[in-house]
Amino acid sequence: MTSEEVGFSISQYADGSLPAEQVHALEQLLATDENAQKLLAEYRQLDRALAAHLPPLPEVNWSQFQQSISQAVADAAASLASGQSVLRLRWQARLAVAAAALLAIGLISIIVTQSVELAPISQITGPKAEAPSGQVIAEVEIGPSPRLAESGQSWEYAESAITRPTRVAIAAGVAPVDRNPY
């Protein structure tokens, strides 16, 4: 054993906590080793000094002190209970506010929906334009005339769009010329 291990064993031996299986070996060492004996004596002397010379515990009226703690605990328990009830109230209040807000939003949305007439929506679908057979050399888009566009009566244009294509792609089988033919 190292000196540190011997010291640790002696420290435990001094306070009676050395495991039983180690006691015999240590006592054999103590019987022959003066340094071990000296260390044990020093530890015991230290314990005696701690017991004898440390300041004594304060003189306390334990019954009164216990009552004081008990009262403080009772106050804390009451405070805790009221705090929890306040928290519960707050939680319920929050829930009530949230429910009221949802109800108000629902009512408002119903009123708004019923009071506003939405414009009819028409979706017109038709055949897809055929892909040009050759390279596109020009594209012509057909739209309302400037006068019609300004009139705002786009329904006339919409009617025409049903029967006429609004976009024509002109394709040719020959290579395009640089100059725009139109």
Added chain:
Amino acid sequence: MADEPPDFRSQTGSDGVSDGWLVSQTLTGDRRAFDWLIGRYQKRAVAVSYRLLNNSHDALEVTQEAFLKAFSSLDSLQQPEAFGGWLMRIVSNLSLNFRRARKTRVQLPLDDFLGSGEQEPESSGGSEWAARSDNPVRTLEGRELGGKLQAALAQLSEKQRLALVMFAVEKMPQKEVAETLECSVEAVKWYVFQGRKKLKEILKDFLVD
């Protein structure tokens, strides 16, 4: 505390009332069970705090605070049977925090609980015992050694000091010291050994036969 202390022994039908049972009763709302725990541990709590603070007023204040803290967080105690160690851990932590912040603390009116020898004004943070001279048996050498012991204890690490104070001075069971320090019993033995070794070195000129 108007109610008479309940006869918990008759309820358990055993020789003693376990801490675990008292904790469980407290958690069900029976505060008398916690009063029982206060009665069981208040002296030890004050002793441990006093050994760390060297001031009886501070020790009483910390002890009361520790019980309040224990009560408010009792439901977080994983092992109700280990209430004693858990409480001492609260006491030691609060004491160490208190000592660090002591210079800014205000003295609380706790004189009513102290005996006549404790009621003289104290300088905050100092050793009241060193100023006391009401014990004629105590010699000058003895008081000097007591002061040296306290100073030497203050030089130990917190775990060494706590282990030595709780085990070697206050005679707490090693298991409870281990619960307080949140370590193994072997580690407690090691801290005690290291504390003794260091104290012996510091006090080598004073510990003579």
